[in-house]
Amino acid sequence: MNDTKSSAEDLAILEQLNLDYNRSDQAGDAKRLGEFLAEDFIVQTPGVTRNREEYLDDIAKPRPFKDQVLHEVKIRILGDVALIHGRVTYTMIADGVEHDALYTDVYQKREGVWVCVSACAIAPGA
Template sequence: MRKHCLAIVWGLAMIGSHALAQPKSDEDVITAMEQTWVRATAVGDKETVRELLDDSYIERTPTGATRTKEDVLQAPPPSMTSTQDLDDLIVVVRGDTASVTGTNRYRAAPGVTPVDYVFVDAFQKREGVWRIVRSQMARRGGELSK
């Protein structure tokens, strides 16, 4: 598992051919974190998810339920036939906080009509490291609470 985590960290560091020549922007790091989160969830990589989520993490699900980091880590992985694709990502960074809005297109199985979820994720940078601190999502057509 440790080798797998190191491979993901290395992969994040090497995104783009000029990774060493030019420092990554916070926007690029956060976008990569979002993609890593989706991939880690898809394969049940709880260690990577543990690293991405802050200990204070709180999620509001489309049903209105609230989940903590531990709740997320204890949840079973999605079906191996399901897919998730992120679209329309907008990253806004203000100092040591950031937000990402976008659409998560979830397909339970090949040939099944996808369901779109709109989401907002909040990030905080502590001691130079970004972590996800809050998430909220709603089925497209639903409404995110204020």
């Protein structure tokens, strides 16, 4: 397999994982999210660092927001590591206020499979 074909396939996989990550977040689907989070996954949001188990427990709780929409997604593949940068908008259920958030997710190809090893979000209200 040449690098161009591999890169195109990897890009398609990462695009789908990014969609799945955001859909899982909105829907509280910890099961799907857990399928591609690495065992050593760490997430940081304002004031909080969580490991994989803590994050999945949090995702499984009722979501405090709705209407999450992806914008400006950029995927950079750097060998066996990929960075996904993006912006999302969402509305907080409690007060109806719309917010913007920025995120960067880090994926690593381990034994031929892309897994999310780290995530960082600047997410007001979350």
